[in-house]
Amino acid sequence: MSAPPHILVIDDEPQILRALRTILGEKKFHVTTASRGEEGLALAAAQPPDVVILDIGLPDLSGIEVCARLREWSQAPIIILSARDSERDKVAALDRGADDYLTKPFGIEELLARIRVALRHAARAQSPRATVITAGPVTVDLARHIVTRDGVEVKLTATEFRLLAYLAANADRVLTHQSILAHVWGAPQADQVEYLRVYMRQLRKKLEADPGQPQYLLTEPGVGYRFVADE
Amino acid sequence: MPSSSPSYARFWRGDIALALLVVGVITAGLVLLRDRLSISLIALLYLLPVGLSTAQWGLAAGVAAALGAFFAFNFFFIAPYYSLSVHQAQDLLVLVVFLGVAIFVSQIVGRARASLAAAQAREREALQLYELSATLARLRTRDEIGQALAQRLHEAIQAALTEVALRADGQQPERLVRLPPEAPPAATAPHFVVPILSGRGDLGEVRVWRVTPPPAESDKRLLRAFTSQGALALERAALEQAELRSKVLEEGDRLKSALLSSVSHELRTPLASIKAAVTSLASGEVDWSSRARADLLKMVEEETDHLNRLVGNLLDMSRIEAGAVEPQRQWNLLGDILGGTLNRLRRTTGRRQFVVQIPDDLPLVPVDSALLDQVFANLIGNSLKYAPPDTPITVTAWQPDEATVQVQVRNQGPHVPSEQLERIFDRFYRVYASERVTGTGLGLSICKGFIEAHGGRIWAENLPDGFAFTFTLPLAWDGHRPPQVPPDADL
Numbered sequence: 001m002s003a004p005p006h007i008l009v010i011d012d013e014p015q016i017l018r019a020l021r022t023i024l025g026e027k028k029f030h031v032t033t034a035s036r037g038e039e040g041l042a043l044a045a046a047q048p049p050d051v052v053i054l055d056i057g058l059p060d061l062s063g064i065e066v067c068a069r070l071r072e073w074s075q076a077p078i079i080i081l082s083a084r085d086s087e088r089d090k091v092a093a094l095d096r097g098a099d100d101y102l103t104k105p106f107g108i109e110e111l112l113a114r115i116r117v118a119l120r121h122a123a124r125a126q127s128p129r130a131t132v133i134t135a136g137p138v139t140v141d142l143a144r145h146i147v148t149r150d151g152v153e154v155k156l157t158a159t160e161f162r163l164l165a166y167l168a169a170n171a172d173r174v175l176t177h178q179s180i181l182a183h184v185w186g187a188p189q190a191d192q193v194e195y196l197r198v199y200m201r202q203l204r205k206k207l208e209a210d211p212g213q214p215q216y217l218l219t220e221p222g223v224g225y226r227f228v229a230d231e
Numbered sequence: 232m233p234s235s236s237p238s239y240a241r242f243w244r245g246d247i248a249l250a251l252l253v254v255g256v257i258t259a260g261l262v263l264l265r266d267r268l269s270i271s272l273i274a275l276l277y278l279l280p281v282g283l284s285t286a287q288w289g290l291a292a293g294v295a296a297a298l299g300a301f302f303a304f305n306f307f308f309i310a311p312y313y314s315l316s317v318h319q320a321q322d323l324l325v326l327v328v329f330l331g332v333a334i335f336v337s338q339i340v341g342r343a344r345a346s347l348a349a350a351q352a353r354e355r356e357a358l359q360l361y362e363l364s365a366t367l368a369r370l371r372t373r374d375e376i377g378q379a380l381a382q383r384l385h386e387a388i389q390a391a392l393t394e395v396a397l398r399a400d401g402q403q404p405e406r407l408v409r410l411p412p413e414a415p416p417a418a419t420a421p422h423f424v425v426p427i428l429s430g431r432g433d434l435g436e437v438r439v440w441r442v443t444p445p446p447a448e449s450d451k452r453l454l455r456a457f458t459s460q461g462a463l464a465l466e467r468a469a470l471e472q473a474e475l476r477s478k479v480l481e482e483g484d485r486l487k488s489a490l491l492s493s494v495s496h497e498l499r500t501p502l503a504s505i506k507a508a509v510t511s512l513a514s515g516e517v518d519w520s521s522r523a524r525a526d527l528l529k530m531v532e533e534e535t536d537h538l539n540r541l542v543g544n545l546l547d548m549s550r551i552e553a554g555a556v557e558p559q560r561q562w563n564l565l566g567d568i569l570g571g572t573l574n575r576l577r578r579t580t581g582r583r584q585f586v587v588q589i590p591d592d593l594p595l596v597p598v599d600s601a602l603l604d605q606v607f608a609n610l611i612g613n614s615l616k617y618a619p620p621d622t623p624i625t626v627t628a629w630q631p632d633e634a635t636v637q638v639q640v641r642n643q644g645p646h647v648p649s650e651q652l653e654r655i656f657d658r659f660y661r662v663y664a665s666e667r668v669t670g671t672g673l674g675l676s677i678c679k680g681f682i683e684a685h686g687g688r689i690w691a692e693n694l695p696d697g698f699a700f701t702f703t704l705p706l707a708w709d710g711h712r713p714p715q716v717p718p719d720a721d722l
Contacts, residue, residue: 084543087601088559105539107532157719194562194595198716201564201591212566212587219571222601 005119006030008049010040010066011081012059016104020053023108029115037061041069044076051118052078053111054098056089064093071097075125077118081106091223094176101174101223116231117172133168135216135229138207140168147207154206159184163199164207164227167217171229174220200225250284250292254299262307273308274325281329285336293333301326356453359387363457367464373403376468377435380461381408384437387457388450391442392417395461397427397435402472423451425458429466437461486552486658493672497541501534508534536579540612544673547605548658551680558599558684560708565589565628565638568600572607583615584623593628596636597708602681609674610640610700618644618697636704643697652691678702 007029009020017033024031032047034040037058044052052070056063067078080101082090090101099121100114124130131143137150142165147154156164162184167175177193185195200219204211218226257280261273268276277300285293305315309322363383370376377395385393395408409416421438428434437458441450508527512519519527550556566589573585607626614624622643631637647655656679658672675691682689682702689702706713 084546105535159719192714194714195716197562197564197567197595199719200567204570205591210587212570212589213573213585214570218574219567221568221571221575221604222599 004028004030005050005115006032006047007051007053007115008032008034008040008044008047009053010034010037010058011053011055012036012057013055016055016081027112037063037066040066044070044074048074049076050122051115052076053115054078054080054093056080056082056086056093062089064089064096067093067096067098075122077122079111079114079118087222091176094174094223095178099173121170121173133171133227133229135168135171135227138216140164142169149207156203156206160199160203160206163196164203167225167227168229171227174224174226176224178224180224196225246284246288246292247295250280250288250296251299253280253284254296254303257300258303258307265308270308274304277304277329278332281333282336285333286340290334290337290341293337294330297326297329297333301329352449356449356456359383359453360456360460363387364460364464367460370464371468371471373397373400373465373468374406376461376464377406377408380437380457380464381410384439384454384457385410387453388439388441390439392421392440394421394438395427395435396438397465398433400434400469423454425451425454427458427462427465429462431466431469434462434465483552489658494541494545498538501538501541504534505531544609544677547677547680548673551677551684556602556680556684558602558681560597560599560685562595562708562714563598563600563603565593565596565603565636568598568603569607569626571600572604572611575604576608576611580611580615581620583620586623586625588625588627590629593630593636594706594713596704596706596713597711598685598704602684606678606681606702607640609678613674613700614640614642614644614698618642622697630706631703634706636706637701638704639699639701641694641697641699646693646698647691649693652693655691656689675700 007024009017009024009031011017011020011033012035014035017035021031021033032043032049034043037060040052040054043049054063054066058066061069063080067080070076070078077100078093078098080090080093080098081104082101083104094101099118102111102114131141133140133142139148141147145161145165147156147161147164163180166180166183177196180196181191181193185192200217201211204214204217208214208217216228218228220226254277257277261268261276265273281293281296281300284296302315304325305322306313363380366379366383367376370379374397377397381393381395384390384395390410392414393410397403397406397408399405417440419440422441423437423439425437426433427436437454439450439454508531511517512524512527566587569587569589573580573587611624611626618624625641626638627641628636628638656675658676678700679689682704685704687702687704689700691698691700693699
């Protein structure tokens, strides 16, 4: 059996470190902890982690900076822990290479789900990519550019498909407005979030049973969107 | 004074000629009456032109009149007639008296004239000062006062260039008022520089440049008087500002105490349940059934969520109170935001049915999605608390006119007495002091704060079959209408 995944937790709250060390240790993860940004970066360099859990408000470096410096040499998934008053830092960290976020206080089920998604993505990055993604009645075939709902092909415009394909290829991860606009529309429209809003509405109309209360194409308020795929 | 002005010298000769003319007229009259008048009366009557000329045309004319009168008196009325010979000491005395009268009268008149001119100047200054202080009394801010002071001073002194420079004072930055505003900075040193001094120290200075007429001592006096009025007004404005700040602080203090008393109670209630549940579970004395265990754990989870909402509400409220809510606007779709809210609340909404009626052609709205998400969450949270659990909550949006979007969150909950419909948006206001319903009484006032920060309005109303919150949002953002996203051409 392979070694248990290594999770590095960087947070300045000793109680959070204690809780996560106990809970994640119990779930058979190998857990290391750091209470400062510099210390966390040094630990990550000494013993490369499989997932990093990073608090956005650290006493020495900002979480955003830790993200940026980690990304210079590591592709390990980063899950941001944020409080309600650090919304903007959270989005900045996601734009700088963080993969996901959780707002404190969070349930441990949510955290474990995010860790699973992160590990799956890290593994997928090394193996050939899955080209068919399913979410309930919806399947997205990235290679053949075919989208079906309940087995019936759904006609999408070129932009709608590019948007859905980008979301589906990053299924279960939060994608910020900025990263979606840059990938799907390219630089000129990078600050025209209204394009994204309108095309998301069109996608939901074509793919969701109740577009007003979507099940698969979820809004992350103030951050971006997340495509929820079947596990 | 006018006597020293060069224009006066031009009238000198004319004055003397006029004085001599008056003497001549009197002489002619007296010569006709010579036989009927005593010599002493004639001498007395000759004082008339002397005094008159002095009073009217000044000392030089007076002396000329005195000499003219002396010679005329001597020539026409003192024997031997028609000769200028002065034989007696008495005649010399007459001449001295004439000259003495001329000098005396000129002195009195001169002094009276000078004091009249001074009085008029003072009256003018007093009037200008009065107008200045009347203007300043109406002004409340430092910058307005600086502007008014410069304006009045510029007019009163007839300056070429006037500058009022106010120092930075911790609250406000440095400021320079220059009149006329389009004038370039002066190349030469100002003719007058007067510091603006108050009880709080040196507030700045006034600088004045004069071209014509040249700067005079009286200007300086006026300048000082104006500047001290300005200093008083600035001092008063600063005191008013300080009072306002302390009132705001006081209000803040009152809010904080109200908040603390409400919050300490609200915090302790969930903490008490959590503590009770956790210590029960940790105690080895009771062998809890798995159902009871699950119940207790569920309670702990619900109570921590409640605590979290409470802390979030307090944060929002303190931002609203501090006036720190600046919506980060983007063009948003209301349905998109509401979908996010409903997803986020899924765990607390349970099996509650939601009906969302947002038309597809509703335009994009310029809002801060995080703030609007919070508004939806609070309004829905309120409906969840008060409306019966098996009834739906309906959210509708429509466009009542070109410039506005209106949103309504409707439930089948109980009515609120109509006189309390407005008060439910007040901080800490609770309609039902029900034990079943928990909350801080902050949720709705946060909604009001956020909607008003967007330039909208929120109200509550009783419906025939329930209760509704309605809010409006303006569609224009900095004068821009909602953008139209072009449809994809390549289907």
